[in-house]
Amino acid sequence: MLSFKKTPLRPLFLAIYTPKSHYVDVKMKWKKDPFYDSIQPIQKSNHLKSIISIKNDIQTHPNSCIPISAISKLKFQFDAPTKVCKFIRQYPSFFEEFRGEPNNLPWFRLTHEAIDLDREEWAVYRDRRPELAARLRRLILMSKEKKLPLSVIRGMGWYLGLPNDFIQNPDGDFEFVEMGDGVQGLRAVNSGEDVISVVQRNAVARMGCLAGPNSPIAFPLFPSKGLRLKRKIEVWLDEFQKLPYVSPYEDSSHLRADTDVSEKRAVGILHELLSLFVDHAAERRKLICLRKHLRLPQKFSEVFVRHPHIFYLSLKNKTCTVILKEAYSKDSAIEKHPILEVRKKYIELMDKSKTILRDRRSRKPAAEIEDLDSDGEMDSEGVEDFHRINL
Known part of the structure; x- marks a missing residue:
């Protein structure tokens, strides 16, 4: 049973916006989508x-x-x-x-x-190194301290499309730092510049100008064929879209964790994160290492389930992969990765x-000869409703 508490929207600046409604526990059903399951x-x-x-x-x-x-x-x-x-x-x-x-x-x-x-790959690494560095820089700038452990960066290296030697020889936009307990990290130099997210860039394209701080920017939605939401969930989603948008590059330490505004920030971070990756997707378990650095909630993977019009969870290959739907839309404004x-x-x-x-x-x-053609697809029996899967 869903319960909703109507909260009037105030002027769209977080400095004066005080969310009164708590987190709404919306239950979604997972629905298989062959289109996203077939992206090679x-x-x-x-x-x-x-x-x-x-x-x-x-x-x-x-x-x-x-x-x-x-x-x-x-x-x-x-x-x-x-x-x-x-x-x-x-x-x-x-x-x-x-x-x-x-x-x-x-x-x-x-x-x-x-x-x-191999030669073509390394030519891309050489000729388009500044673009690759910019993607890593944006990831670091999303972190609360504008720095990340080297181990975390290595774990994201495949998704960011970084060459193996990049961390050993970073560009001048980065510097090595000590993060305590013998942990070495990489910090973004001159991290005070303004950075706009993909969602904000889309808003500029639509409206012709950048909206004010924390304006109610809506996320582009891409419903899967046959996926229908209950009326009450549609009402909640409509109200969610009207909430202030908090940029992934802004300080959010003042936000309460148990509000829909905080959830919208988490959606924004994960949307921006996946937009930086080569194929705009990642194994869900591989993102856990980023949770505390990006100030994501403890159960941040629930965001993927609660927003099936933004993210798709593929269960193929005996794992769970989260895919940013917008990246595979004909109208996508997300830039293609140089190494794709x-x-x-x-x-x-x-x-x-x-x-x-x-x-x-x-x-x-x-x-x-052994049969080597198995595609390793996860058994789909018993997963028609995605909320039954152990998150």
Whole structure:
């Protein structure tokens, strides 16, 4: 049973706006959306991450070749979903296997196509480094102290599209700092400048000017086909959209945690965060490390469930991935990430492995080859209502 307390809106400045209504406990149902579940850069992201990690490691060895003994026990380092050697053999379009010394054991090297894409990838890192640095800078500026631990930045590196050596050699916009207890971090230099979010930029495009501080900017909504909200929930959502918008780059320490205004700030932070990522999506569990640094609520993942017109939760690949819907709209104002096109080419090369393996199967007895085509989709039985999933 939903209960709503009507609260008159006051002039839209947080300095004089006092939210009287508490957090409204809205229950939403999860609905599967095949469109978002079929976005290849997202659904193949985990395997691609492991492939690129192995590729980069091979490139550091003499002659860009590596023996099976050197990688067979590095499953966790590469975040591989299975044994490294088995995983590598799933992608012959990337990795060429041959016999070498000592003892005529298996070795691996990159294929010519993988080498070409590697060069293209590093060209993007070199030529568009300022754009990559700007995305990291925006993430740091969203933090309450304008600095983040290096461990957190490394954890977000894949999503931000940063090269492996970026943290070791940051640009002049960053400096290393001590964050206590031996934790080293990265701080944004000259962090006092005004930064506007994607939501604010959209508002400027619509209205022709930037709205005043904490104006009631509404989030763009993208309902999934067949997803209908109860009338009371629609009323709540309409009132929610009229609440003041607090920029992710503003100080919010004065906000009470148990109000819808605080929730709208959390939606704004997560919207801005995902807009910075390569494919505007991330595994939900990987975002936990940002909670305290971005002043997110303890159960911030409930935001994804309560706002299905803004976020989509994909349950494929035995994980839960949150996707920013706006990024995949025809009218999206979100800028494409510089490295996205290269990753799409990597995925096309991944798909070629299926053809290679299929040809090999046709020339060998089926008993000699394992079936490597499983997509790892989570069993959907019992998840029709998403609130039943253990958040």
